[in-house]
Amino acid sequence: MIRRFRGESLHKVDAKGRVSVPAAFRRVLEEGDPDFSRGSSPNFVIVYGGVRGDCLEGYTISSISKVDKLISKLPRFSKDREMLERFINTQSTYMQLDETGRIVLSQRLKEKIGIGDEAIFAGMGEKFQIWEPKNYQNELNALDSSFKNLSEDENPFLKLDQLQD
Amino acid sequence: MIRRFRGESLHKVDAKGRVSVPAAFRRVLEEGDPDFSRGSSPNFVIVYGGVRGDCLEGYTISSISKVDKLISKLPRFSKDREMLERFINTQSTYMQLDETGRIVLSQRLKEKIGIGDEAIFAGMGEKFQIWEPKNYQNELNALDSSFKNLSEDENPFLKLDQLQD
DNA sequence: TGCTATCTTATGGGATATCATGGAATTTTA
């Protein structure tokens, strides 16, 4: 089985910015780090820029490498490539879990998404997100109401089965 | 894992032109210098000519070699090759980190990109860039707004998935 | 099925190391 990021949970952020990554997510990060071995701590990547400015996104090493590899296929110095590098490489950072399964959110990262002393972790399949709790709730509400306004043939659930394999 | 240049940070440039290279970038420079050994300081290359003129670009020894190799594939004496040689070879210089992880930006280099007493380092995967902070912010804003103006099928993120693996 | 022992998780506090930066001393160079 390829484990994916699933579920949501609330965690305390202490004065040093330390916050526990949900244990279930840790398993995914371990599997997604080719250099991980029992006893060590997995590396991964947090992307904070790009399209969404309102949350952080965590990627396993292997899933971010996939993206990196695709980007490297674009011609060096091309506009597209520079844009993607900027959004995905520049506005991101390597992270490593500590012994106890925590990471440190720097002052800068906390400010980026307006986090105080609590954070929500939300599983999104190949990635996970970190939100300030209130903003997260707003996001959910917005999603809910925009879903309700969709017509039948705009419903993404129904579109799913029309995709080819 | 092959470490890449990731993230961005702001550093002071002192009266002598000294500036700290972000610790995370130092690790990448070390890995990318075949002659590096523990205890010494890695060499790398700064390109100041070329594509844009508004920032400096830093390459590891091994990534600049890749570029050099690509250039050598072009026909000798061709206009293209001459131009690239000029930008990448002529307008570049070897650099070495000092003991404390700093480099010295000469007057000339500072003038090239209009740097005063602060500099932004921005990771771009196989290379990194050094910017004057205001210019960097402008670059980001320009990128942001040009991204917003793209149509769905010009979006480089979406184009990524269409590339072959 | 209940009870206890063990492990895992989430969290906190203090000690230690690394990083970014400044200034002085020394060498090089023109």
Add this chain to the structure above:
DNA sequence: TAAAATTCCATGATATCCCATAAGATAGCA
């Protein structure tokens, strides 16, 4: 020999490591 560049030392801030604990979760067993 004065200016410029390089080396050496110093320090506060930040990040990292190490240890501690309490609450759940899990396992084993009677």
